[in-house]
Amino acid sequence: MPVVHRFRFAANAIIKIVNINNRAYFIAATVFLFLFLLLANNSSAAEPTFLLTWSTKSYVPAVYSGKALPTAGSEIHASLQVINQNKAVDISAQTIYWYVDGNLVSNKPGVQDITFHAPAFAPGVIDVKVQLPSYPSSNNIAEEAIPVVQPEAVIVAPYPGGIFYGGTAEATAYPYFFNVNSLNFTWSVNGQTPSSSDSPQTLSVNTDPNAPVGSTLLLALDISNPSNQNESAIKYLNLIMSK
Numbered sequence: 001m002p003v004v005h006r007f008r009f010a011a012n013a014i015i016k017i018v019n020i021n022n023r024a025y026f027i028a029a030t031v032f033l034f035l036f037l038l039l040a041n042n043s044s045a046a047e048p049t050f051l052l053t054w055s056t057k058s059y060v061p062a063v064y065s066g067k068a069l070p071t072a073g074s075e076i077h078a079s080l081q082v083i084n085q086n087k088a089v090d091i092s093a094q095t096i097y098w099y100v101d102g103n104l105v106s107n108k109p110g111v112q113d114i115t116f117h118a119p120a121f122a123p124g125v126i127d128v129k130v131q132l133p134s135y136p137s138s139n140n141i142a143e144e145a146i147p148v149v150q151p152e153a154v155i156v157a158p159y160p161g162g163i164f165y166g167g168t169a170e171a172t173a174y175p176y177f178f179n180v181n182s183l184n185f186t187w188s189v190n191g192q193t194p195s196s197s198d199s200p201q202t203l204s205v206n207t208d209p210n211a212p213v214g215s216t217l218l219l220a221l222d223i224s225n226p227s228n229q230n231e232s233a234i235k236y237l238n239l240i241m242s243k
Contacts, residue, residue: 094135
């Protein structure tokens with residue numbers, strides 16, 4: 001509603017309230033209408049939102065519900081949207097300046113998406129900034145700090161508190177934040193390589209039935225990228241034998 005129409009609406013409403021001849025209602029209604037007009041006017045003058053998002057294709061297992069994070073060398077896709085009054089703004093005519101770690105990587109009209117790679121080392125942080133200098137807004141810059149992480153290996157085993165009661169030791173490997181999903185899995189149990197199983201991500205090995213209570217069973221897992229030997233992760237799980 002235009003500002004003039006808002007004031008006309010408010011004036012008419014106040015006149016009707018005056019006719020009620022109730023001073024308390026008149027004062028309360030006047031304050032309410034003043035606040036309404038103030039909030040409405042501020043809403044109409046709200047600044048647009050510069051929405052900078054990013055994604056990467058690093059591998060995460062299906063059980064993971066979080067955001068995939070880049071590791072060394074990961075491909076990263078960044079995108080910009082300008083939102084005003086809950087609608088996307090057409091910025092195809094705007095020259096959009098993209099910076100990655102302070103370096104200008106694009107300055108062309110309408111380029112709302114860029115793709116780049118994380119550095120060849122991890123961990124670290126990538127600073128991404130996008131700017132529209134000619135966009136009519138007091139704040140026409142969006143920035144994002146993207147974490148670059150090392151790959152992770154996780155062992156999931158059905159032994160709460162690491163207590164193991166003997167028999168067959170079982171565990172499952174979960175890789176996180178590798179640049180590929182075709183990986184090498186290497187297991188060991190107390191330093192010994194177990195016999196291979198149908199699934200390299202799972203471990204199933206028979207333990208010594210005469211092992212005394214309190215003895216330990218050390219599971220070790222090494223996950224690596226066969227095409228990049230520097231991309232690997234190691235995890236250990238120590239189990240304690242109990243009755």
